[in-house]
Amino acid sequence: MNEIPSRYNPKEVEEKWYKFWEENKLFSAKPTPNKKPFCIVIPPPNVTGILHMGHALNNFIQDILTRYQRMKGSEALWIPGTDHAGIATQNVVEKKLAKEGKKRQDLGRDEFLKEVWKWREEYGSTIIKQLKKLGASCDWERTRFTMDEGYSDAVLEVFIHLYNKGLIYRGKRIINWCPRCSTALSDEEAPYKELEGQLYYIRYPIKVTSHTLAGTGQSYPCGHRPVTRKKQKTINYVVVATTRPETMLGDTAVAVNPKDKRYKDLIGKTVILPLVEREIKIIADNFVDPKFGTGAVKVTPAHDPNDYQMGLRHNLEFINIMQVDGVLNSNAGEYDGMDRFEARQAIVNDLKERKLLEKIEPHMHSVGHCYRCSTVIEPYLSNQWFVKMKPLSKLALEAVKKGEIKFYPKRWTKVYLNWMENIQDWCISRQIWWGHRMPVYYCKNCYKPQASGSKLQTEKEKPAADKGIFVSKNKPEKCPDCGSSDIYQDEDVLDTWFSSWLWPFATFGWPFTSYKPQAASDKQKSLQQDELNYFYPTSVLVTAQEIIFFWVARMIMAGFEFMGKKPFSDVYIHGTVRDDTGKKMSKSLGNIIDPLEIINEFGSDALRFSIISLTSVGQDVFLSRNKFEYGRNFANKVWNASRYTIMNLKPEEINVDLCAYSKGISGLAEKWILSRFYSALDRIEKALKQYKINEAAKVMYEFFWHNFCDWYLEFSKLTLGRRQTQVVLYKVLEKSLRVMHPFLPHLTEEIWHNLPGTKSSIMTESWPHLQKQFISKTTDKQMQVLIDLISLIRNIRSEWHILEHAEIECIIKTTDKASKKLIQENDIYLKKLAKLGQIKIVEKAEDVSMCASGVAGKLDFYIPLEKLIDLTKEKERLSKQIQSFEAQFKALRERLKNKEFLKKAPNEVVEKEKIRLEELSKLIKRIGDNLKVLG
């Protein structure tokens, strides 16, 4: 056994076991009668992604749950995979092309997609390989990708299903537009950030008619003050406030609140839109808040969602002034061709020049940003496809309300319900190339696209009313309306989340009509269906709070709509990984701690154990490099305790059934460690049931380190020859390893193989059964007395500077029979661990002067000091010490009263001195007490 190194080397151990695990396919699962299914689907990481701490945390939680269930006897399946991340992947490949000086348009759609697939072949499995490094026990053979043929089939199936049900419609709407990615985004993909912007007050001249206030000389309310130009002529203005002055080019009205007295007379009048010289009306609309800005609003129906609604209400013109890339178009007149921000500046300058800019105020406001490239999004009017969400949300709401789906921690239920109750339609079309192309076809002959701008399709209009437009998985040969074969497909692709929301069932091959000839065979099909029936609904979904709306909520809706059942029973929302200053870890901030680097330095298990222990349910976790020492040290401790045990085991004595043998266990230490083990096991299982994984890890840590290693291993050294010590040592270690396995998979596997009497992999072993009969409060209490006694004696040793090797005598005073017996039976432990020479048990106190003393349980104890230390010398030493400390104390106190010192010394120094002062006063007190003992 000497070949086991004294230091745990994670690298070696990990490499050894990855091979073993993969070769033996220990992570596969299939429908098994009489076995409880347990299934988790991985939140599919972005295919362009690189492993970060968030992934690590997420996967560790899932892996611990999966391994635990597997050991508990469930048929545990964990399905891995990646999503195609439409925009992100396209961006990556476009960047690559840009280096070669090419644009995707140069290649054309088909060639570009070939490039993307090439990229995905090369780099798409990076993240999967990295997940393996974490020790994730996924069924790797089932790795899915949202763009796989079978999976794509599910996406198209779903689109067609919803379209035929009237839940998908196309409409011209204001959507979030990213000018850089040149595509529409859903509301969830355009997070708002607070920005310091500016509020521009612009004068819109009122068209002069005989009824205007011009020249009347009356006082003017705020907002339309006269400005004198040249001498005689007075012009009136309406002043509007805006943060995006460039959108004025698309204004088609000015709106005021109908109740606003200031503007009462102006409603219905006409103003001249500056720079463009367009005549637009002043309208009244309740939307306008009289308190904001000037109480008058410019209305740009094509570039603002609220203005768009006003445009509909007042039948205004919709003027689009921008191209898809954020550059102004010909509707912008002389600003045609300018970028939106460039145009903003130009317009502001021009307005200044014409004295039409009243003022500029700083203004905090939230602006939407693209969640992929952080570009400021533009509210943009365009033709997009939407999913009606209200009908889908009904069952998804009920299921959570009824508790059929539970959130952990509970508080997320409210967040979910709130979002679901106010759900908005989902914009699912994206103007990019990489993704599932819309299964929508148009007939060139009979489909007539709507004229843009004038007439707008509303949600109420049924898409089916359109002639020459149809949905189909494959390109139809002929138009079902007119028979023409001149057919073309919609250019847009579907939102990536429109495929991810099917993940819990599409990963099983649903709807089982794959294009692949071999998979289409009946046998394969029914096999997959069996699997789906067996594993669906899945058990728990583990994910981060950021994607509750993106993904979790939508999966629940999809589950009910397409499977008629919830997709999972529990949703575990873990916190966000942050750096130690509380900032979210992100590449752009440069505060990333790379999990692979940590694995390299500390080991995968150390990373896992540390991060899991630091994360309490739903709470954000703050990481810094040194925190991983926690897990590393524990792993090393486990390694060494196992090493000691293995070195001292006699394999021939340990092969017994613990329950059957239990009558042979009489030693207090043995009974105690079993009691501690099983009560820890109980707490661990309770914690895991509630997903309190950090607590389970903590209980394990405390038991193993502070009970098993600190005490039992020390006790065992004295009785290694006894059979019961051999059995208990072995059984407790062996069971502990099994319990620790989900938390330290690599390490426990390696030890398992070195442990006598074990076979195969620890992964396929069962979780220890809770044997409550071993838990005994009496035993715990008795042992606590011994432990306290030993600790107190050690304390006295340390305080009186009694030499390590000096054997000391101890007088124990007690009238309690049980305590007496306890000491008599376990004096071997006391003698060895507290280094006692003689133990004298008495019922009445003898002369106990010159004794250090203490109390443990129902017994008092005394240590005569005379023989151990030179009392006069000690007295002298203590007296000297106390004098010196008192002098220091006085000096320090004076110093701290000194105003000069307080003024000039840095705060830290003053604080330190104060602490020192307190320390000194306590030291003085303690030495004084000791002097009293000496008389």
Add this chain to the structure above:
RNA sequence: GGGCUCAUAGCUCAGUUGGUUAGAGCGUUUCCUUGACAUGGAAGAGGCCGGAGGUUCGAGUCCUCCUGGGCCCACCA
């Protein structure tokens, strides 16, 4: 504007349904390289549990308010 969350040792955090003396890791002080382990062992020091009220025999824990961090949603001309 609506909602959530946090405040406990110098630092990072645990603390179950209210219940004896509030815990851990790191750091720190003293001692120890003892045949499992210095990535370790032994013994210490260190806390008005953010503030103010209230409920209770009893509050770190429950309620109300306040202060100060962090987050989410909605609106934002």
